[in-house]
Amino acid sequence: MSLALPAAPRRWKKPPAIKRAWLRWTLIVGAAVYLSLALGTTHVNWARVWEGLPRGIQFITAFLPPDFTSRWTEIVEGIAETLWMTVAATVVGIVLSVPVGIGAARNIAPLPVYYFCRSVLAVSRSFQEIILAIFFVKLFGFGPFAGFVTLSFATIGFYGKLLAEDIEDMDASQAEAVRATGAGWLQWLNYGVQPQVMPRMIGLGLYRLDINFRESAVVGIVGGGGIGATLNTSFDRYEFDSAAAIILIIIAIVMAVEYSSGYLRRWVQ
Amino acid sequence: MLRIKGLTKRYRTGDLALKGIDIDVPDGQVMALIGPSGAGKSTVIRCINRLVEPTSGTITLNDTEIVALSSGNLRRMRRRMGMIFQEYALVERLSVMENVLSGRLGYVGFWQSWARKFPQSDIDEAFRLLARVGLDHMADKRADELSGGQRQRVGICRALIQNPELLLVDEPTASLDPKTSRQIMRLIKELCGERKLAAIINIHDVMLAQMFAERIVGLKLGEIVYDGPPDKLTPAVLTEIYGEEDWASTIRKADDDAEPVDEVAPATPSIERDRLAGLT
Amino acid sequence: MMSDAIVIPKKVWQRRDRKTQFAVWLAWLFGTAVFVYCFQLISERTIWAFVLDAPAQAVDLGSRMVPPAWGYIHYLWRPIWDTLNIATLGTIISIVIAVPIAYCAARNTTPSVAFVRPVALFIIVASRSINSLIWALMLVTIVGPGVFAGIIAIGLRSIGFVAKLLYEAIEEIDESQVEAVRATGASPAQTTVYGIVPQVMPAFAGITVFRWDINIRESTVLGLVGAGGIGLELNAAITQLYWTQVSLMLLVIIATVILSEWVSAKVRHAII
Numbered sequence: 001m002s003l004a005l006p007a008a009p010r011r012w013k014k015p016p017a018i019k020r021a022w023l024r025w026t027l028i029v030g031a032a033v034y035l036s037l038a039l040g041t042t043h044v045n046w047a048r049v050w051e052g053l054p055r056g057i058q059f060i061t062a063f064l065p066p067d068f069t070s071r072w073t074e075i076v077e078g079i080a081e082t083l084w085m086t087v088a089a090t091v092v093g094i095v096l097s098v099p100v101g102i103g104a105a106r107n108i109a110p111l112p113v114y115y116f117c118r119s120v121l122a123v124s125r126s127f128q129e130i131i132l133a134i135f136f137v138k139l140f141g142f143g144p145f146a147g148f149v150t151l152s153f154a155t156i157g158f159y160g161k162l163l164a165e166d167i168e169d170m171d172a173s174q175a176e177a178v179r180a181t182g183a184g185w186l187q188w189l190n191y192g193v194q195p196q197v198m199p200r201m202i203g204l205g206l207y208r209l210d211i212n213f214r215e216s217a218v219v220g221i222v223g224g225g226g227i228g229a230t231l232n233t234s235f236d237r238y239e240f241d242s243a244a245a246i247i248l249i250i251i252a253i254v255m256a257v258e259y260s261s262g263y264l265r266r267w268v269q
Numbered sequence: 270m271l272r273i274k275g276l277t278k279r280y281r282t283g284d285l286a287l288k289g290i291d292i293d294v295p296d297g298q299v300m301a302l303i304g305p306s307g308a309g310k311s312t313v314i315r316c317i318n319r320l321v322e323p324t325s326g327t328i329t330l331n332d333t334e335i336v337a338l339s340s341g342n343l344r345r346m347r348r349r350m351g352m353i354f355q356e357y358a359l360v361e362r363l364s365v366m367e368n369v370l371s372g373r374l375g376y377v378g379f380w381q382s383w384a385r386k387f388p389q390s391d392i393d394e395a396f397r398l399l400a401r402v403g404l405d406h407m408a409d410k411r412a413d414e415l416s417g418g419q420r421q422r423v424g425i426c427r428a429l430i431q432n433p434e435l436l437l438v439d440e441p442t443a444s445l446d447p448k449t450s451r452q453i454m455r456l457i458k459e460l461c462g463e464r465k466l467a468a469i470i471n472i473h474d475v476m477l478a479q480m481f482a483e484r485i486v487g488l489k490l491g492e493i494v495y496d497g498p499p500d501k502l503t504p505a506v507l508t509e510i511y512g513e514e515d516w517a518s519t520i521r522k523a524d525d526d527a528e529p530v531d532e533v534a535p536a537t538p539s540i541e542r543d544r545l546a547g548l549t
Numbered sequence: 550m551m552s553d554a555i556v557i558p559k560k561v562w563q564r565r566d567r568k569t570q571f572a573v574w575l576a577w578l579f580g581t582a583v584f585v586y587c588f589q590l591i592s593e594r595t596i597w598a599f600v601l602d603a604p605a606q607a608v609d610l611g612s613r614m615v616p617p618a619w620g621y622i623h624y625l626w627r628p629i630w631d632t633l634n635i636a637t638l639g640t641i642i643s644i645v646i647a648v649p650i651a652y653c654a655a656r657n658t659t660p661s662v663a664f665v666r667p668v669a670l671f672i673i674v675a676s677r678s679i680n681s682l683i684w685a686l687m688l689v690t691i692v693g694p695g696v697f698a699g700i701i702a703i704g705l706r707s708i709g710f711v712a713k714l715l716y717e718a719i720e721e722i723d724e725s726q727v728e729a730v731r732a733t734g735a736s737p738a739q740t741t742v743y744g745i746v747p748q749v750m751p752a753f754a755g756i757t758v759f760r761w762d763i764n765i766r767e768s769t770v771l772g773l774v775g776a777g778g779i780g781l782e783l784n785a786a787i788t789q790l791y792w793t794q795v796s797l798m799l800l801v802i803i804a805t806v807i808l809s810e811w812v813s814a815k816v817r818h819a820i821i
Contacts (some may be wrong), residue, residue, distance in 0.1 A: 012366055012392045014385040015409050038634040041701070048693035053790060056691040067656045077658060091584045126563070126803045130770040134787060139606050141599035204700035218680045222773065223593070226681075235686050243687070254678035296765025318732055347734035359728035363748040371743050382739050424729075429735055 021105050059240045066248055067241035075246060078252070082226035085147045086213045092148075093155025093212075098256055100156055101163030102189070108167060117160070124157025133219040148226030152210050158211070162204055163197065170196040199242055206261035213257055270295045271317070271435055271467060276326035278312050278491075286312045288491040289326065289375035294435075299458055301472050301482035303497075305511050307333050307422035308488040310471040314437045317469070317546060319343055336526060338360040342411030348375035354456070355440035357420040361413040365404065365423050368412050369395045389432070398426040402456065418449035422456070429460060431504065450474070456483045475507065583650035614796035623796050625782065625801055629705055631696050632778035632805070633770065636764035639703025645702070647711035650723055654712060655719035658689060658745065669712070674708030685813045694775035703764050718752035719745065754820045762813035769802045 002086060018024040068075070103109045105118035129150055136146040136153075170193065178192030220228020234242040276290040286309045294300055302310045315321035317328055319335065328335040330349065338346055351372070359368045373391045375384055381387070399405040402422040412420060416504075421441060428436060438457060442450035458481045461468050472478050478485055479499040487495030487502075487510040495506050504516035565573065653659050655668035685702035692698050727744035735743060772780025779798060786794040 009389055010396050011389075012387075012395070012408065014367065015364070030792065040636060041630065042634055042638070042696050044697040045693060045695060049697065052690075052692045059687065059691060073601045080590075084590045087583060088591055091580075091637055117783065126798075126806050128770045130765055130773060130816075131783075131799070131802070134773075135610075138610065139599075139603040141596055143594050143596070144737075145600060148591055149648040153682055174432050198556060207757040214678065214680055232686065235690050238690070242803075247683070251678040320732060322727055333618060344734045345737060347732060350727065350732075354725060354729050356725060358723075358725040360726045360744060360747050361723075362729065362742070362750065368681075371730055371735070372733050374730065374739045379736060379738045379742075382735075383742055410625075427729075427733070437732075493802040 055238075059244070062240035062244040063248070065241075066245035067239075068245045069231070070244075071234065071239070071242045075227070075242075077250065078220070078227035078230035078246075079249060081144050082213065082216045082220070082228075084145050085151060085216045085219075085224075085226055086209065089148045089151030089216070090146050090155060090205070090209045090212050093152040094159055094208070096152065097156040097158075097160035097163060098204075101160040101206065102167065104160060104164035105167035106164075107172070117164075120162050121164070126163065129154050129215045129219060130222055133222050135222045137223040140229070142223045142225070144225035147216060147219040147226055150219050151216055152222055155208055155212065159201075159204065159208055163201060166197045166200055167193060186268055203265040206265055208252070210257050210261050214254060270331065271469075272327075272329045273313075274319070274327045274329075276313070276316060276328065277324045278309070278316060278321065279324045281361055286491050287323075289314070290485060290488075290491075290493060292493070292496075294469060296467055297461070298484060299461050299468045299470065299482050300484045300486060301478035302488060303472060303478050303510065304488035306473070307490075309491040310488055311323055311439055312491075314439050314469060314471055315486070316438055317348050317435075318352060329462045330339075348431055349433055350435045350437055351431045351433035352437040352486055353421070353424050353428050353439065353441050355443045357417070357444075358425045359412040359420055359423055360437065364409050364411055365399070365415070366395060366408040367425045367429055368401065368423050372477060374429040375431070394430055395426070399423075401460075402426060416543050417445050418453060421445065421449075421453050425453075425456065426458065428541075429464075434465050438468055438470040438472075438474065440471050442472065442474060446517045450481075452478060457481070475502070551815075555678065568714065577770060586618040592712065598620050598640070607791065610792065616793065617797035617800060618791070618793040619797065621797055622801070625798065626780050628772075628779040629801065629805065631699075632768045633777075634666045634769040634779075635696060635699040635778050636809075637704055639700045639768070640703035640707060640757065640761045641800070643707030643711055649717060650708065650713040651715035651719060654716040658700070658719055658741070669716075673709045673712045673716075676705055676707075676817045679706065680707035681764075682770065684776060685771045686774045692776070696777035699768060699771045699776035700780055702771060705767055706767070707760050709754055710763075714750065714756045715753060718749045718756075722748040751820055755817050757814045758813045758820075762809050765809040766806050769805065787811060 014046065016024060036084075036154045055124060067249055100117050100120055102115045104121055106114055109117065131147060133150040139147060140146045175188065175192035183191060216226050216228070217231070218228045219235050220226040220230070221232045223229070227250065231243060231246045234240075234246065270389075271292075271294040273292045277285075278287040279285050280469055292315060293311075294299075302313060304310050312321055312490065316323040316333070317330075320336075323336055326336065330346070333346060335343075335346055335354040341522065360371065362372070370385075370387050370391060373387055375389075377387060388541060396405055396408070399408060402425060404419060404422055404426075406413070407419070408458070412423060415423065421474055424441075436457070439451055441457065445453060454477050460466070464474070470478070479502060482499055485495065485497065485499050485502060486493055487506065489510050492508050508514070610685060624794070644708050650669050650672055653665045656662065656666070659666045659669070681702050684705045685698055687700050688698040692701070722745060726748065727740060727794075730740050730744035768780075769783075770780045772778045772782065773784045775781065779802065783795065783798045783802075786798065
């Protein structure tokens with residue numbers, strides 16, 4: 001090897017994040033083209049936006065003070081309905097997702113069961129809660145039951161997938177040790193698998209409760225009952241001060257649920 | 270020279286970490302600061318460049334009083350003091366070169382540093398330092414791809430590119446294996462010798478301190494209990510600093526080890542450097 | 550002699566002591582009671598005849614949905630493009646706003662813990678608590694129906710999400726790296742760029758792509774309240790009972806969602 005050093009000063013430039021030049025330029029040009037196309041084809045009716053600004057200001061001022069009183073009974077009804085839906089749907093969803101989740105774990109389920117459970121999860125996860133809600137409202141009629149079914153179904157997708165992944169990630173040697181004692185399949189699940197996945201799953205259950213509450217506030221918009229319906233009505237009537245009150249209540253409850261679920265999670269773990 | 274007078278630090282928790290420390294470090298002196306965990310070694314070093322604000326006392330470096338500096342002047346002052354950290358403290362997702370050049374941040378403007386446009390003289394100096402520690406072929410590697418010893422070399426380059434008047438070294442060998450620890454300590458000592466740099470080295474390994482420092486200061490519960498040459502560090506002194514333990518073996522072992530290391534010392538660095546530079 | 554008289558009590562093993570056992574039992578009882586009560590209230594408001602009729606309804610609906618009206622796909626390219634734009638532009642807007650908010654909310658970078666941080670945290674909570682559909686509902690009444698309302702709705706909803714994850718990432722950085730940069734005499738802005746930004750960059754990119762993926766999913770439904778995209782067509786088809794078009798749109802939505810999920814997984818993999 002040569003020890004000769006170049007006489008000229010060595011230049012240094014920060015090496016680019018993407019090393020292949022053609023890829024880098026394709027990405028940069030592609031992003032620029034996409035952005036200009038996207039902005040160019042997005043039609044904004046600025047006249048309508050301008051017209052709406054006073055209404056926006058009116059909406060913001062409606063927060064000071066929000067009107068809790070004039071629609072109080074509807075608000076209380078809506079909130080209560082939302083809370084029932086949330087609790088019931090979380091419980092049912094989690095109970096149903098346990099077998100689906102176990103079935104969708106590659107390391108313990110036989111292949112046909114695995115594919116079946118995975119496709120259930122995929123369908124449940126692909127659709128927004130709102131789309132599901134539209135169909136369930138068609139099937140079960142207006143009211144909280146449709147919302148309840150929607151949220152339960154969505155919970156299966158969320159919880160089942162995470163449970164399956166957790167089981168797939170577990171420490172195989174611990175489970176093997178339990179099997180080596182001659183335990184039956186259910187005993188094996190109970191002693192070898194459950195202790196490993198339980199702490200995280202309790203935490204995720206509480207987290208899902210939190211998500212379900214937020215989602216249940218919107219399934220009402222398409223007829224699934226709860227506070228969403230009340231909110232939708234107040235927007236339709238331009239009753240911004242009642243809407244402001246509802247939004248504040250939603251924020252308060254979400255915060256309360258989030259904090260208490262965070263606290264509970266720490267307590268459980 | 271660095272002059273510390275009556276340095277006291279009380280943390281907000283109420284703990285009195287330093288109880289009026291006086292140390293003078295003349296130019297070119299390599300001083301080791303030893304003592305048990307919690308003695309305040311780290312606090313002393315961090316008070317000097319005010320990463321920790323001293324509660325009272327004065328610190329002067331070549332006639333500039335540090336404790337009273339405004340934040341702008343403090344930044345200019347920090348440029349004159351290089352610091353080497355425990356666990357390297359490299360910015361792991363930046364490249365080796367960026368880490369070394371970050372030592373020049375105090376000298377360049379924000380936008381210049383943001384665009385990585387450092388003056389060519391800084392870049393030359395960075396390459397020279399990296400070559401000196403045998404890492405110039407790794408300039409564009411990310412810092413987290415390096416081994417512990419290599420990272421600490423980069424850390425040393427980052428401190429030296431500041432062209433400092435004083436080197437603050439905080440537990441440089443805490444996460445290195447014994448061999449690499451010696452190499453790093455030797456490198457620091459050599460570089461200080463080359464540049465006539467004063468250094469304060471926090472170190473918990475008494476043996477290494479004796480091998481590489483010209484002067485040792487022992488700290489215990491925020492007070493200086495020993496200040497003198499390494500060979501006066503008797504078992505009685507160590508007991509005073511660290512508490513009761515069989516120190517005789519530590520000291521003897523240090524002596525035993527020191528002999529062969531000193532023998533090969535002139536040869537090792539250049540071979541080592543060549544090996545690291547990928548030349549052998 | 551004496552030892553004969555001593556009776557050694559059998560050791561009883563229980564998983565939990567009596568008090569814990571009781572607490573666990575009580576928690577189960579309470580949980581079950583709450584569930585039964587909630588379900589009871591829902592069932593009171595349900596017309597069970599409809600529910601029992603649902604399977605028949607489902608079969609009927611299903612039969613009306615096949616085969617999907619494939620020819621209608623030509624009318625859907627524009628809504629799909631709009632949906633994509635709502636998600637992407639909304640994500641970009643949210644990032645621009647979320648980054649400074651995250652910086653203000655993180656305990657180690659905030660300019661003031663007492664004043665700025667609570668404000669930033671409140672913005673995050675408010676943005677997160679309100680579903681994008683509700684944001685869209687509000688914005689449609691204010692700025693009028695269309696893609697613009699959708700973009701803003703997605704943007705507003707995503708601010709909280711991005712800012713929350715980002716400020717948590719900022720709080721988890723290794724402070725010693727920041728300290729090392731500060732010790733070189735770097736200004737606060739330089740310390741941020743050299744010490745903090747490289748550390749949170751991967752998290753930031755991951756969060757962005759993750760949120761973009763979620764936003765694709767959410768923007769498919771914003772049209773239901775008039776905020777543009779494919780949801781608008783879906784709503785129209787459902788109200789007019791064009792079920793074969795509906796099934797086509799559902800397939801398109803699934804395809805889009807799966808595709809975006811694939812892209813986001815790829816990109817995140819490349820980053821990490």
